[in-house]
Amino acid sequence: MRDITKTFPGVKALSDVSIKVERGTVHAICGENGAGKSTLMKVLSGVYPHGSFDGEILFEGSPVEFRSINDSEHAGVVIIHQELALSPYLSIAENIYLGNEQAKAGIIDWHRTNLEARKLLQRVGLKDNPQTRVMDIGVGKQQLVEIAKALSKRVKLLILDEPTAALNDDDSAHLIGLIKQLREQGITCIIISHKLNEIEAIADAVTIIRDGRTIETLDMHAGEVKEDRIIRGMVGRDLESRYPDHTSHVGEELLRIEDWTVHHPIDRSRRVVDGANLKVHAGEIVGIAGLMGAGRTELAMSVFGHSYGTNISGRLYKRGREIKVTSVAQAVAAGIAYATEDRKRYGLNLIDDIKRNVSGSALGKLANGLGFVNALEETQVANGYRKSMNIKAPTVAAITGKLSGGNQQKVVLSKWMYADPDVLILDEPTRGIDVGAKYEIYTIINKLADQGKGVIVISSELPELLGICDRIYTLSEGHITADVPREQATPEHLMQYMTTFRETTDA
Structure with a gap:
């Protein structure tokens, strides 16, 4: 991948990122949350299609233009996301061949489906019946089903985004062992992981991304690259942001x-x-x-x-x-109050105004003797927060969904501050x-x-x-x-x- 730049409205997620992965190796990508690791892999796998980013992708020596996940999978590039894309109500075999059904004349051959699924499960070390529903197996086994699904597509480059984040030690160890086996079989892997001990154990090379830029690529076999060295690359920037002075009184x-x-x-x-x-x-x-x-x-x-x-x-x-x-x-x-990380989904009513969002967590404080909300007082309270919190809106009747992210966050904080x-x-x-x-x-x-x-x-x-x-x-x-x-x-x-x-x- 050469000079990959990906921009979202108002945010440059990737800036001239380049990465080279050798055939038959395990290549790790490290960085803090938000560094751009997953975005880069979505570019590679066609989740973000060609034309939505700048830069060039070469696969097996030739330029490629993946316009969809189907395009990348057809070439042998398969991504397994951290949030597994399995249907809990379907069987293991049905999940493996979902979208890639084993059919003759438009009719699914269930005998062949289950037989081929069993072979794939053996490759990843699972002994479960392929007709078992996915909801009836643990998350560790579900991760292996995802890999079996990738193998069914004749994968050449397997991308794993935080594959062991949700696994216990035993399941993690089994998965790491499986990745080593896949490498021996000639399958190239890119792994995004925060578990540096696992990266030390399995990676041939590590690329560090920070703030949407490539910092360096380390050869794990050239000298001793320890966790401290990777950590320094991940966080090695000055604290440039300015924070208001504050004297604590605990x-x-x-x-x-x-x-x-x-x-x-x-x-x-x-x-x-x-x-x-x-x-x-x-x-x-x-x-x-x-x-x-x-x-x-x-x-x-x-x-x-x-x-x-x-x-x-x-x-x-x-x-x-x-x-x-x-x-x-x-x-x-x-x-106790909790301001959610997902303000658009859980923190605010985006189709309602500032006034009702501010009062939403403590309507009882505005109720009159008959149990009705005092609309005048509600407006006065919201106006007070609009001014004190510097919420940039002409009136508290402004629709919350039309505010900027920062002003929406101030509305969330106002709501909980009013609840006291x-x-x-x-x-x-x-x-x-x-x-x-x-x-x-x-x-x-x-x-x-x-x-x-x-x-x-x-x-x-x-x-x-x-x-x-x-x-x-x-x-x-x-x-x-x-x-x-x-x-x-x-x-x-x-x-x-x-x-x-x-x-x-x-x-």
Whole structure:
């Protein structure tokens, strides 16, 4: 891939990225969340078709123009996304040959389908009956079914996006062993992974991408390339962003989470959060750092009234007293708020105005004696936030969906500030907004802490956490791996804990 540039409205996701992958090797791509890794692979696999990006792709020495996934698969390039594309209600065999049916005269040959599927399952080390429904096997086996599906398409270049992010140690080890076997069979693999120990074990070369640009490619066989070297390439930039000055005034413990365990809503045997312990004090800004699939959002949503997960166990304490919050309404009543990372889908009503979005989380405060909302007071409250939060809109009657991302985020924060929680969990609060709006969001976060609130910030941007937080927890595979005071935190330090899988103490 030569000089690949991919632009979305207002954002340059890739800028002159080049990468060369040798035949019959395992080539890893590393970088922080948002660096452009998945975007690059979507360009390669035709998800983003030829013509939607600048640059050139050569496959087996010849230029190619993939205009669809079908084009890339026909050439032998198959991508397996982190979110598996399997139908849970169909059998393993049906999933393997979905879109590539084994048919004669337009009629599916089920005997041949199941026979060929069984052969493919043997290649990936699965002994399950091919007629078993996908929903009845674990996520580790589902990943292997995806690879079997790729093999059915006579794959030459297999792209795996975070293939072990959702797997336990045993399933991960089996998958890594399978990738080694595929390499021996002449199949080339590109693997995107945050698990640096796995990359050390399997990769022949590693390309590091940072902020949409190629930083370097390391030959894993030329000298000893250790995790520290890869980490330095991933995060080795100066903290150029400016953050407002803030003097912390940390008070009493507000919220304590003990031994918090959450299971996946579909694969109930899988622990997404495993025995997490966390606390936040009044006036404190606490960060949660973790790579894709670490369980950050799942932890936050499960604490916020069990809005994610199953078989949730553990204890919550508010100012030292145990509380029960098994619904969102109970969480809000207990003084806990959660501003979602996906504001467009879960945080706002985009077809309604600013006024109703601001008041939505605390309508009871606006109710008159008959239980009706006082419209005049609702307008006054929303206008107050429009001015104090510098929401750029002519009136509070403006439709929220027409605001910029930064102004939408200010509406989300206004909504929860009006609810007046004691603890506010902010999940990716500056995602998709410009630098100027980020500074305003940081200022708002500081003001909330100065009012004695406890603020938990989840962010994929390590410089952001280092710039605004008093303490930072690191999360890896559902485990809290460290609790690092700001004065001891560095990007390399945090990344080390974000890619380790043993519990540690650091403060």
